[in-house]
Amino acid sequence: MMKGEEMKEIKIGMLGFGTVGTGVVRVLRENEREITAKAGVKLTLKSVLVRDAKKERPYMEGLHLTENVDEILNDEEIDIVIELLGGIHPAREYMLVAMEKGKNVVTANKDVVAQFGKDMFEAMEKYGVDFHFEASVGGGIPIVMPLKQCLTANRVTEIMGIINGTTNYMLSQMAENGSDYDSVLKEAQAKGYAEANPAADVEGLDAARKIAILASIAFNTRIRFEDVSVEGITKVTPEDIEYAKALGYVVKLLAIGRDCGEAGVDVRVHPVFLPKAHPLASVNDVYNAIFVRGNAIGEAMFYGRGAGSLPTASAVVADVIDIARDMQLDTFGRLHCTCYAHKSLCPVEETKASYYVRLLVDDEPGVLAAIATAFGNHKVSLKSVIQTRRYKERAEIVAVTHVVKHRKMQEAAADLEKLAVVSEIRSIIRVENPQEDGAC
Amino acid sequence: MMKGEEMKEIKIGMLGFGTVGTGVVRVLRENEREITAKAGVKLTLKSVLVRDAKKERPYMEGLHLTENVDEILNDEEIDIVIELLGGIHPAREYMLVAMEKGKNVVTANKDVVAQFGKDMFEAMEKYGVDFHFEASVGGGIPIVMPLKQCLTANRVTEIMGIINGTTNYMLSQMAENGSDYDSVLKEAQAKGYAEANPAADVEGLDAARKIAILASIAFNTRIRFEDVSVEGITKVTPEDIEYAKALGYVVKLLAIGRDCGEAGVDVRVHPVFLPKAHPLASVNDVYNAIFVRGNAIGEAMFYGRGAGSLPTASAVVADVIDIARDMQLDTFGRLHCTCYAHKSLCPVEETKASYYVRLLVDDEPGVLAAIATAFGNHKVSLKSVIQTRRYKERAEIVAVTHVVKHRKMQEAAADLEKLAVVSEIRSIIRVENPQEDGAC
Numbered sequence A, B: 001m002m003k004g005e006e007m008k009e010i011k012i013g014m015l016g017f018g019t020v021g022t023g024v025v026r027v028l029r030e031n032e033r034e035i036t037a038k039a040g041v042k043l044t045l046k047s048v049l050v051r052d053a054k055k056e057r058p059y060m061e062g063l064h065l066t067e068n069v070d071e072i073l074n075d076e077e078i079d080i081v082i083e084l085l086g087g088i089h090p091a092r093e094y095m096l097v098a099m100e101k102g103k104n105v106v107t108a109n110k111d112v113v114a115q116f117g118k119d120m121f122e123a124m125e126k127y128g129v130d131f132h133f134e135a136s137v138g139g140g141i142p143i144v145m146p147l148k149q150c151l152t153a154n155r156v157t158e159i160m161g162i163i164n165g166t167t168n169y170m171l172s173q174m175a176e177n178g179s180d181y182d183s184v185l186k187e188a189q190a191k192g193y194a195e196a197n198p199a200a201d202v203e204g205l206d207a208a209r210k211i212a213i214l215a216s217i218a219f220n221t222r223i224r225f226e227d228v229s230v231e232g233i234t235k236v237t238p239e240d241i242e243y244a245k246a247l248g249y250v251v252k253l254l255a256i257g258r259d260c261g262e263a264g265v266d267v268r269v270h271p272v273f274l275p276k277a278h279p280l281a282s283v284n285d286v287y288n289a290i291f292v293r294g295n296a297i298g299e300a301m302f303y304g305r306g307a308g309s310l311p312t313a314s315a316v317v318a319d320v321i322d323i324a325r326d327m328q329l330d331t332f333g334r335l336h337c338t339c340y341a342h343k344s345l346c347p348v349e350e351t352k353a354s355y356y357v358r359l360l361v362d363d364e365p366g367v368l369a370a371i372a373t374a375f376g377n378h379k380v381s382l383k384s385v386i387q388t389r390r391y392k393e394r395a396e397i398v399a400v401t402h403v404v405k406h407r408k409m410q411e412a413a414a415d416l417e418k419l420a421v422v423s424e425i426r427s428i429i430r431v432e433n434p435q436e437d438g439a440c
Helices: A019-030 A032-039 A091-100 A110-127 A144-150 A165-177 A181-190 A205-219 A238-247 A309-328 A367-377 A406-418 B019-030 B032-039 B091-100 B110-127 B144-149 B165-177 B181-190 B205-219 B238-247 B309-328 B367-377 B406-418
Strands: A009-015 A042-049 A064-066 A078-083 A104-107 A156-162 A249-259 A265-275 A287-294 A298-305 A352-362 A382-391 A394-401 A422-431 B009-015 B042-049 B064-066 B078-083 B104-107 B156-162 B249-259 B265-275 B287-294 B298-305 B352-362 B382-391 B394-401 B422-431
Touching (some): A032 A042, A078 A309, A110 A205, A144 B309, A165 A238, A205 A249, A352 A406, A367 A394, B019 B032, B032 B042, B032 B309, B042 B309, B091 B104, B091 B110, B104 B110, B104 B309, B144 B205, B165 B181, B165 B249, B205 B249, B238 B422
Parallel strands (some): A009 A042, A009 A078, A042 A064, B009 B042, B078 B104
Antiparallel strands (some): A156 A249, A156 A287, A287 A298, B156 B249, B249 B265
């Protein structure tokens, strides 16, 4: 485009034509009138990179499919490239080349943003283009843009989310039906909510990538995937969920980012006991939500569908429209990286929480005292201890601690394991008590 | 500012120094470092219009207070005017003059936006400035910007909100404690949640102004305050709330906007029975939330504090930062009015809902048949009828209808009132059943 020339049409290239790509085509087509009015210009999908251009696909009619990425990257008519390949390679390289060639980039790729965000932002500045990635976190939920543009007056101290639909569906089902982990996993796979290899979801890696992105924006620093301490839901049992209920909690896989000032930034993913009254506690099934605490806004939450063809396309196309507006105003880099603060990380050992601990112990006098002593030796004070089920000569004990450092809890657990009266530590799950904990 | 010159500082004038104004001063001061980094320029509050410049106020030190608005409107150094006077006059006139003089305007004024939005947007276009009003709806909750920028790929079919904190607090208290309307109103007044003259809140007028603004943006048309059909919460009784609970609902004052296509746009405020599982149902006390349904995103919700000094200031200052970015990029009107569609209104008589009807009737045989006939004569079919309490010779009957047009329900109610066996129609409240109703 020549500067100053009135734009009539902006041409788009898309890399990948899977679930989200199909959604993008549908949204561009079905909402064409609204989109043209809002973008102020016609948006045309010119070429789509696919692995097999001969394969029949829904919504392919009228589209130019190509197996050659250079047809998109070298096409001077294409001003916006939508990257939907997923994974690091070759998505990262293609996006860098696209920006080098002066094309704006929109991506849904959490892997690249969480691990190579720095390169992307540098390329964006260097080549004077936009790089938008709303769809990389929370599917359709607007969260990247609100953080970058609507919460700018705040010092954000906490960002906390249910940002993996698969595990939230599984935990919701476990809570509703009392099913165990293996059977809900099979059910989730059958429904297409979980993949054949579910590791990325159930081990918390997907959520970790997303919280790395969110925490970077919220705290104006750079958090990478490898900076996030991660624990998945594979060890959560129906018994834990039952105890949670009885104690007034629900079990959720939370991604948590906290700016603890001098103690550093604390970013982690793990299951938690969340009080039933917390706004995130009623986010069920495949829904996602992101909860933000800022020193002006107080508490805010953004809720919606965290995945799926059309919801994710909603975010991708909104980014495209935003760039189209920028192009017509001849601006770019409006939402540039604001990682101006170089904050240190709070090592997970130094993070604080209250803990739920479930133990299988000998059913005999003095056991409670022995356990309380083991906790006490590491200055882990107990809020409550309940002896519950009994099995022959064994009993189950559930303890909830006050807020302690993770290191102290680990030391206490190591000592508990050594006790002759303790047969097994069955679960250790963090308890979120916002009132008590404060932000850090 | 000269074009091209590098900006070092942007000067702001503020009209009004009440609750929100004090919040703005605090946020600008306490988060100065973050705000400067995000705005890319220093933001300085140069002058503040007050009624009495000699009065002692918190956070006034170092500020230039003036009783003369021209000191702000005629000050060429001031590029952004924050309007926090509230009410139509003289806020509207001051904002128009500010824009005429080339100043960008940020306002929290729902009255002006809901009634004179058109004039404001025209002035903005004419004088080449920005006009931002995030704080006019939902306090700190980002909703105007997300609608204008993040949900642009959607055809929005429904926007529904709890957008009045006073009434939500009152209804939450009634549900929690079984208190009646008058006593919760007194309590809300004592806590400062309700004003001495509570009409604007309890009659639904405040919510009506806000939904007019939201529906205009969501449906790309122009809805004014006077287009909204309004009913407040003054007639809601503890008995209604109890019946709601028993039937699986909560009572909320909802502001509802629906784009019903050829039937027109349906915009109204009234109490509703909302299913407990609806995301809005767990929004309690002074919290607000806005629920949006779009044809790509599906369901989304935005939750937070709908009022208060700092939360509202969070939205005001974010708007100021946004304008500061625009000024440095030498752009404006990026989020211009997108009221390109001229949609007709759906008259309230033609809107559809399911209804809860509570009647006091004679306790004698044949009464149910008489009532069912009165409904049936107007093609209002009943989903359930329960005879509940008995008083001497009277009984209370609760009926829930299937979805019918409001007109039919009104006709049936008029007939019911004429029946000799009906002593009183105690309540008629709409029931929201999204599954059944569809969007319209």
